[in-house]
Amino acid sequence: MSSHVNRTGKAGGLYARRPDIFPRAVDGFYRRLKWAIMAVTLAIYYVTPWLRWERGVYAPDQAVLVDLANRRFYFFAIEIWPHEFYYVAGLLVMAGIGLFLLTATVGRAWCGYACPQTVWTDLFLHIERLIDGDRNAQIKLRKAPLGPSKIVKRTAKHSAWLLVGTLTGGAWIFYFADAPTLLRELFSGRAATVAYSTIAILTATTYIFGGWMREQVCIYMCPWPRIQGAMLDERSLIVTYKEWRGEPRTRGLKRAVDRVEVGDEAGDCIDCNACVAVCPTGIDIRNGPQIGCITCALCIDACDDVMARIARPRGLIDYATFEDCDVERKGGAPVPVRRTILRSRTFLYFGLWAAVGLGMIVSLGARTRLDLSVAQERNPLFVQLSDGSVRNAYTIKVRNMETRPRTVRISIEGLSGGAIWDSLSDEGSARPSLTVQVGPDQVARRRIYVRASRSGPAAQDFTFGLTALDDQGGADRDAARFDRPETVE
Amino acid sequence: MSENSEKQIDAATGTELNTHEWDGIQELNTPLPRWWLWTFYATIIFSLGYVVVYPAIPLMDSATAGTFGWSSRGDLKKEVAAAEATRASTNKAIAQMPIEQLAASPELMRAAVEGGRAAFKVNCVQCHGSGAAGSKGYPNLNDDDWLWSGDLAGIHTTLVNGIRQPGDDATRVSQMPAFGRDQMLTAAQVEDVVSYVRLVSRQEPASASAQRGTKLYADNCAACHGANAEGNRDVGAPNLADPIWLYGGDRAALTETVTNARQGVMPAWGQRLDPVTVKMLAAYVHSLGGGEQAKR
Numbered sequence: 001m002s003s004h005v006n007r008t009g010k011a012g013g014l015y016a017r018r019p020d021i022f023p024r025a026v027d028g029f030y031r032r033l034k035w036a037i038m039a040v041t042l043a044i045y046y047v048t049p050w051l052r053w054e055r056g057v058y059a060p061d062q063a064v065l066v067d068l069a070n071r072r073f074y075f076f077a078i079e080i081w082p083h084e085f086y087y088v089a090g091l092l093v094m095a096g097i098g099l100f101l102l103t104a105t106v107g108r109a110w111c112g113y114a115c116p117q118t119v120w121t122d123l124f125l126h127i128e129r130l131i132d133g134d135r136n137a138q139i140k141l142r143k144a145p146l147g148p149s150k151i152v153k154r155t156a157k158h159s160a161w162l163l164v165g166t167l168t169g170g171a172w173i174f175y176f177a178d179a180p181t182l183l184r185e186l187f188s189g190r191a192a193t194v195a196y197s198t199i200a201i202l203t204a205t206t207y208i209f210g211g212w213m214r215e216q217v218c219i220y221m222c223p224w225p226r227i228q229g230a231m232l233d234e235r236s237l238i239v240t241y242k243e244w245r246g247e248p249r250t251r252g253l254k255r256a257v258d259r260v261e262v263g264d265e266a267g268d269c270i271d272c273n274a275c276v277a278v279c280p281t282g283i284d285i286r287n288g289p290q291i292g293c294i295t296c297a298l299c300i301d302a303c304d305d306v307m308a309r310i311a312r313p314r315g316l317i318d319y320a321t322f323e324d325c326d327v328e329r330k331g332g333a334p335v336p337v338r339r340t341i342l343r344s345r346t347f348l349y350f351g352l353w354a355a356v357g358l359g360m361i362v363s364l365g366a367r368t369r370l371d372l373s374v375a376q377e378r379n380p381l382f383v384q385l386s387d388g389s390v391r392n393a394y395t396i397k398v399r400n401m402e403t404r405p406r407t408v409r410i411s412i413e414g415l416s417g418g419a420i421w422d423s424l425s426d427e428g429s430a431r432p433s434l435t436v437q438v439g440p441d442q443v444a445r446r447r448i449y450v451r452a453s454r455s456g457p458a459a460q461d462f463t464f465g466l467t468a469l470d471d472q473g474g475a476d477r478d479a480a481r482f483d484r485p486e487t488v489e
Numbered sequence: 490m491s492e493n494s495e496k497q498i499d500a501a502t503g504t505e506l507n508t509h510e511w512d513g514i515q516e517l518n519t520p521l522p523r524w525w526l527w528t529f530y531a532t533i534i535f536s537l538g539y540v541v542v543y544p545a546i547p548l549m550d551s552a553t554a555g556t557f558g559w560s561s562r563g564d565l566k567k568e569v570a571a572a573e574a575t576r577a578s579t580n581k582a583i584a585q586m587p588i589e590q591l592a593a594s595p596e597l598m599r600a601a602v603e604g605g606r607a608a609f610k611v612n613c614v615q616c617h618g619s620g621a622a623g624s625k626g627y628p629n630l631n632d633d634d635w636l637w638s639g640d641l642a643g644i645h646t647t648l649v650n651g652i653r654q655p656g657d658d659a660t661r662v663s664q665m666p667a668f669g670r671d672q673m674l675t676a677a678q679v680e681d682v683v684s685y686v687r688l689v690s691r692q693e694p695a696s697a698s699a700q701r702g703t704k705l706y707a708d709n710c711a712a713c714h715g716a717n718a719e720g721n722r723d724v725g726a727p728n729l730a731d732p733i734w735l736y737g738g739d740r741a742a743l744t745e746t747v748t749n750a751r752q753g754v755m756p757a758w759g760q761r762l763d764p765v766t767v768k769m770l771a772a773y774v775h776s777l778g779g780g781e782q783a784k785r
Contacts, residue, residue: 016520213524220522379620383778386634386731391778393631423602423776424595427633449778 018216020142021282023125024135024274028301037113038122046167049174053077058440059403066176072441078364079441081401083371090360094353101349103231105341106319107238111224112296117217120168120210124161125280131157135277161211162203169202215281218294225291234322235340239295241275241286241317244329253310268312275299275317285317295319370408371399372466372476377447382483384454390484391451398446398466400438407469410434414462415452415482423447435469450482458486576600584765588645589783591772598772605773608766612758621777626736626753631777634733636725637661639781643722645771651757660757663725668709669748676748678705683743689718689730692738 051063053076060067065074073080073088080087102109111118131153132138144150173195174182185191209217218225232238246269250259259266269286276284278299283292285299297319304314324334377393385391400406411433412418419430423446430451438444452460460482468474497506499517507516540546544560546553554560579600583591591598609621616627623629633639637647647661654660668674674682678701685702687693707716713726720728727735736742736751758767774780 013520015523015526017523216522216524220525377620379618380622380629380631383622383629383631384733385632385779386728386733388732391631393778423778424598426780426782427778428782447776 019282020139021215021280022135022138022142022277023280023282023298024277024302025129026274026278026298026302026305028298028304030297031301034113034122034296034298038119041114041116041119042123046171049171049179055079056403058405060178062178064175065178068176079401081399083399084367087360087364090356094356094360097349097353097356100231101346101353103228104233104236104349105346107232107236108225108228108293108295111218111294115294117209117222118294118296120164120206121214121280123164124210124214127160127164128157131160158211161207165203165206165210166199168206169199172202173198215292215294218281219292228291233345235335235343235345237319237321237337237340238289239285239293239297239300239317240320240325241269241288242315242320242325242328243286246286246316253306257310268307268310268316270306270310272306274302274306278302368474368476369401370406370466370468370474370476371397371401372410372464372478373397373399374464374478374480376480376483382485384485385451388454389451390454390482391449392482394448394450394464394480396446396448396464396478398436398438398444400440400442400444403440405440406438408436408438409467409469410436410446410448411465411467412450412462413465413477415450415460418450418452418462418482420448420450423449427451452482454484456482456484458484460484576604580604580765583768588768588771589642591641591768592782598776601769601772602776604766604769605771605776608762608770609773612762613770616755621774626751628735629733630774631779632733633779633781634728634731635722635779635781636663636720636727636735637722639775639779640783641771641775641780642783644774644780645768647755648767648771648774649757649759651759652753652755654754654757657757657760661725663713665713665726665746665750665752667748667750669744670750674705674709674747679744679747681705682710682747683740686718686729686743687738687740690732690738 048064049062052061053063053074054061055074059079060074062074063076065072067074071082078087099110128138132141141150141153170186177195182191182195186195213221245267247267248265249269249271250266251271253270253272255270275286276282276299278301279285280296280298281292281294283290285293300315300317300319303317307314307316320328320334321340324340328334373396375395375397377395381392383391383393396410398408398410400408410420412420419432420434421427421430422434427449430449434446434448436444436446462480462482464478464480466476466478497508497515498504499506499515502517505518507518509516540553541556542559543555544552545555579597582594583597583601583604586594586597591601609617610619613621617623617630618627621630628636635643637643646659650657650660652661666673668682669676669679681698681702682705683702684693684696684698685706688695688699688702693699706714706718710718713721713724714729715721715726718729720726720730732738734742735753736746758770762770
């Protein structure tokens with residue numbers, strides 16, 4: 001880990017400037033995998049807010065919408081209310097366990113392929129290559145004095161980065177409002193200030209993190225590499241330089257070919273530095289596992305390419321487990337990947353992950369879209385009425401989580417002779433049950449009075465019941481308590 | 490530290506060592522990244538800007554105003570003004586609506602009840618309690634027992650004119666005589682009347698004393714409190730037959746009441762609060778559970 005810093009650290013200085021890293025373009029299996037994942041993740045990010053989902057007249061038709069103003073979260077057919085936030089907690093738990101699962105199985109695959117920092121940095125690097133050229137051209141341009149060509153290229157690069165940053169920030173806000181409407185408002189200047197400031201902030205962070213900070217975010221800012229050690233074990237796949245095969249290094253391709261021809265002992269590594277040149281974090285994988293390695297495997301592609309050219313088997317740098325390394329070092333054959341992936345630890349993580357997921361699916365399927373909650377008024381706890389009976393007050397909330405208006409009946413069970421009325425009417429309308437209208441996707445709040453006979457226990461448990469009065473039906477109930485004055489005599 | 494000092498490299502890590510040595514321990518020279526420094530400078534620049542733009546430097550009895558004159562108090566003023574603006578039309582409608590017809594408009598009624606809830610917390614809880622449950626001498630506004638009136642208009646009148654408020658001609662006044670103090674009844678007769686009242690309110694069984702009290706009640710009390718002790722709201726005479734007592738229904742409390750009478754007061758809120766607030770308070774008190782419909 002210090003090797004990275006050491007390379008950059010200027011002797012005696014308190015602060016080290018970032019070494020320029022000019023990753024060379026590379027092609028190969030992992031690079032293509034990276035392109036594919038990048039395309040998919042970016043597509044998901046940019047396209048999702050534009051997907052539509054028909055929910056009827058009372059609800060928005062955006063497939064994924066975080067409606068902060070109305071405190072609703074829409075995810076395709078699923079609608080989450082604030083009191084159901086545990087679904088979001090469940091998703092976070094799944095994301096956490098999923099990260100454990102992924103890391104225990106294939107190491108820092110998240111870092112190398114799917115992390116937004118990696119994806120956008122990769123995108124920025126590619127833009128840089130399109131404008132400035134590949135590694136050597138970039139180095140040359142860096143050293144060149146500031147002239148018209150350099151000014152044009154630099155302006156083009158930073159403009160393109162800022163454009164990507166703006167598009168990134170712009171896409172984010174579409175998750176929080178109706179996308180087509182918001183787009184029109186954005187261009188006509190009528191959108192909320194928070195929309196513009198969010199775009200500005202995300203443009204700035206994307207530009208700075210993707211264009212300027214790059215690997216420094218991974219090495220200095222991200223906590224994930226620091227807890228990596230606890231997640232990895234000897235059977236996790238990580239990017240490894242097989243030093244038992246590569247060493248001793250020969251210097252240069254020609255010397256390697258010569259040595260191989262005379263049958264001299266030579267490692268496969270020809271010290272061509274291709275693995276270092278392609279590394280987006282500027283590390284030398286041959287120094288062993290290190291915090292700067294995000295296991296993006298571009299060095300594997302680069303090395304395989306070289307191995308092919310010098311007619312050596314691929315995989316001098318490869319995904320391998322510590323266990324494989326030990327076996328191979330002693331001349332044995334590595335464990336098949338299938339068996340490193342399918343083992344008790346990954347099964348355990350997968351089991352936990354799937355259990356949380358299944359639990360959420362079951363609970364989503366079983367949840368009612370009508371909900372009753374009752375809170376007893378405690379000030380005063382009870383009121384003595386002039387006819388000798390006693391009255392308690394309750395605040396009830398009827399949540400209609402469906403996107404149509406509903407009519408429900410509120411009744412009381414287990415309180416003999418009890419009668420209820422709400423604060424908008426008077427005691428004369430006291431009845432055993434009460435009808436309440438609830439708007440679509442709304443909560444009806446009512447203060448309800450319950451009158452019952454003076455004789456009875458000082459605290460009596462009973463139940464409020466809710467029954468939907470329309471064709472679809474649906475019911476809920478909530479426990480409550482009826483209080484009476486203590487008998488003095 | 491200087492360029493000409495010999496560089497020492499740590500063998501294990503390949504990192505340069507600092508030249509200092511403490512008890513044989515040398516420190517690796519691992520400098521902080523430079524962007525860290527720039528971030529630090531950026532925070533300093535930000536803080537300078539902040540000090541200029543926002544109120545920051547305390548003076549003797551104020552603080553620097555900041556370039557835009559922003560203050561949290563100003564924000565509050567704006568928010569209060571905005572809230573008042575949103576309520577203006579509702580308040581106007583409530584002001585124009587006679588109190589009797591308020592109940593016909595659920596929207597206005599709801600707004601009035603909420604407004605009343607807030608006004609109650611400021612003006613009424615001192616006597617009637619935060620839950621309006623009252624206490625000895627201060628009526629419980631939750632129950633259905635009313636001295637004067639339990640409908641919206643009646644409650645409104647009580648609020649506007651108060652109870653026994655001098656200077657308000659329309660104020661509610663009831664004049665219970667101090668039967669004992671003014672020697673209209675002897676102490677023994679007071680005891681008998683108390684026995685009778687406790688009999689009709691089912692707190693005590695029949696007794697010789699209550700028997701004697703029957704006649705005394707009919708002669709002295711029935712005019713206001715009614716032949717069956719059911720009270721009379723026209724003169725604010727409480728119902729003596731129900732289980733609700735403003736000053737207590739036990740012997741000591743009743744003896745005190747009959748001997749010296751009770752003369753509770755309430756301010757005439759019409760002189761202190763604006764008409765809309767008083768209407769809102771009436772709506773809120775009416776909504777507490779004991780509110781009655783106007784008699785037709």
